[in-house]
Amino acid sequence: MAVEPLEWDTPLFQTAITQYEQALPHADVDAAAAARLRFPERAVMVSVPVRLDDGTWSVFPAYRVKHSSVLGPTKGGIRYDPHVSLGECAALSMWMTWKCALLRLPYGGAKGGVRCDPRQLSLAEVQRVTRRYTAEMMSVIGPQEDIPAPDMATNEQTMAWMMDTYSMQKGYAVPEIVTGKPISIGGSIFRNEATGVGVVMVVERACERLGWRLRDQRCVVQGFGKVGGIAAHDLVHRGAKVIAVSDFSGGVHASDGLDLEHVQRWVDEHGSLAGYAEADHVSNAELLELHCDVLVLAALENQLTGANAHRVNAKLIAEGANGPTSVEADTILADRGILVLPDVLTNAGGVTVSYFEWVQDLGRLFWNRNEIRARLGEKMSDAFDRVWSLSLQRDLSLRTAALVGGIREVAAALSARGIYP
Ligand code: GLU
Numbered sequence: 001m002a003v004e005p006l007e008w009d010t011p012l013f014q015t016a017i018t019q020y021e022q023a024l025p026h027a028d029v030d031a032a033a034a035a036r037l038r039f040p041e042r043a044v045m046v047s048v049p050v051r052l053d054d055g056t057w058s059v060f061p062a063y064r065v066k067h068s069s070v071l072g073p074t075k076g077g078i079r080y081d082p083h084v085s086l087g088e089c090a091a092l093s094m095w096m097t098w099k100c101a102l103l104r105l106p107y108g109g110a111k112g113g114v115r116c117d118p119r120q121l122s123l124a125e126v127q128r129v130t131r132r133y134t135a136e137m138m139s140v141i142g143p144q145e146d147i148p149a150p151d152m153a154t155n156e157q158t159m160a161w162m163m164d165t166y167s168m169q170k171g172y173a174v175p176e177i178v179t180g181k182p183i184s185i186g187g188s189i190f191r192n193e194a195t196g197v198g199v200v201m202v203v204e205r206a207c208e209r210l211g212w213r214l215r216d217q218r219c220v221v222q223g224f225g226k227v228g229g230i231a232a233h234d235l236v237h238r239g240a241k242v243i244a245v246s247d248f249s250g251g252v253h254a255s256d257g258l259d260l261e262h263v264q265r266w267v268d269e270h271g272s273l274a275g276y277a278e279a280d281h282v283s284n285a286e287l288l289e290l291h292c293d294v295l296v297l298a299a300l301e302n303q304l305t306g307a308n309a310h311r312v313n314a315k316l317i318a319e320g321a322n323g324p325t326s327v328e329a330d331t332i333l334a335d336r337g338i339l340v341l342p343d344v345l346t347n348a349g350g351v352t353v354s355y356f357e358w359v360q361d362l363g364r365l366f367w368n369r370n371e372i373r374a375r376l377g378e379k380m381s382d383a384f385d386r387v388w389s390l391s392l393q394r395d396l397s398l399r400t401a402a403l404v405g406g407i408r409e410v411a412a413a414l415s416a417r418g419i420y421p
Contacts, residue, residue, distance in 0.1 A: 198349015
């Protein structure tokens with residue numbers, strides 16, 4: 001029985017559903033599981049009243065959507081952004097489910113956030129938003145139920161406030177309630193770098209399969225934050241050339257390669273790339289169309305669409321962000337022979353080290369950097385190899401192969417458990 005449209009039925013959720021439907025025929029899933037997994041299990045919407053520094057009040061809509069708890073607690077980030085909506089969280093929670101399952105982490109997907117403009121808020125205001133959001137979500141989060149993590153505009157400090165708010169309610173420290181915390185309160189070594197380094201691990205593995213050398217690649221990186229910034233530095237560290245990077249203020253480009261240390265110092269001092277004098281400035285739209293070998297998308301969703309995909313001048317695209325390529329763009333890029341390394345595989349380093357953090361917290365036993373990096377490498381390579389082989393065997397795009405890999409894991413568990421009652 002068709003009951004659509006549903007409250008979360010937005011363009012981004014439609015993208016997630018269309019990708020799911022493209023993967024389903026190849027995933028051999030029973031009809032009940034296939035129908036069930038089209039829906040998030042639970043969607044919570046609250047409003048977060050916050051006193052601003054000037055004494056006035058704002059009330060922000062906020063969400064937490066859990067897509068699937070079949071494999072374990074739900075897991076996913078919390079974002080602070082003016083575009084946060086029920087539909088966005090629903091789409092992102094579904095992608096988290098496939099991502100966790102593909103990486104064989106014992107989690108389902110979730111995503112949440114507060115619809116606010118973090119650039120307009122002081123640190124004290126962000127702290128009040130975070131603590132009230134956490135208090136509103138007390139009954140739906142938990143170390144065995146749902147474990148938040150950083151996402152757009154949230155970070156270690158945000159997670160520390162969440163952990164503290166939750167722990168104060170419980171009466172004892174509960175480090176395992178969130179991941180991406182500071183190391184001083186049970187965070188994991190390497191969590192900060194994990195998403196960006198994971199992106200480069202996937203790019204490197206893809207280059208190997210294609211017979212390319214990473215050090216010959218000229219790369220453009222959209223985004224210079226927690227994911228893009230780390231990925232850009234790691235690409236250079238591994239010998240590749242980064243010829244352009246961007247942030248919310250626009251992009252900088254030097255066809256001989258950027259001096260990233262210099263760029264980083266500028267950003268640390270001035271807060272953005274604006275005004276950087278040692279390279280040409282390009283708009284975000286121009287950056288996406290620069291001539292390069294590898295284009296890393298590590299900023300926002302919906303960046304390559306039907307409107308610009310035919311002007312992309314890269315050979316390989318790596319999705320560090322979630323959902324940066326629309327369904328239409330996927331088709332255009334495939335027709336043009338441009339390979340897309342999909343988000344659910346490419347940016348999975350973050351949630352993988354989040355899983356390591358949670359395991360370390362639960363066991364109260366902490367691992368060293370080499371151990372974590374090696375385990376991350378194993379997990380990413382294993383998932384990459386499964387996706388690559390399936391894509392070759394069944395003649396599927398890497399995205400569809402990655403989704404098939406994730407969907408099969410969840411559907412097998414759901415079929416084994418059965419649908420309650
Ligand atoms: N927000 C990140 C993601 O989209 C990390 C989630 C996590 O570590 O739980 O994958």
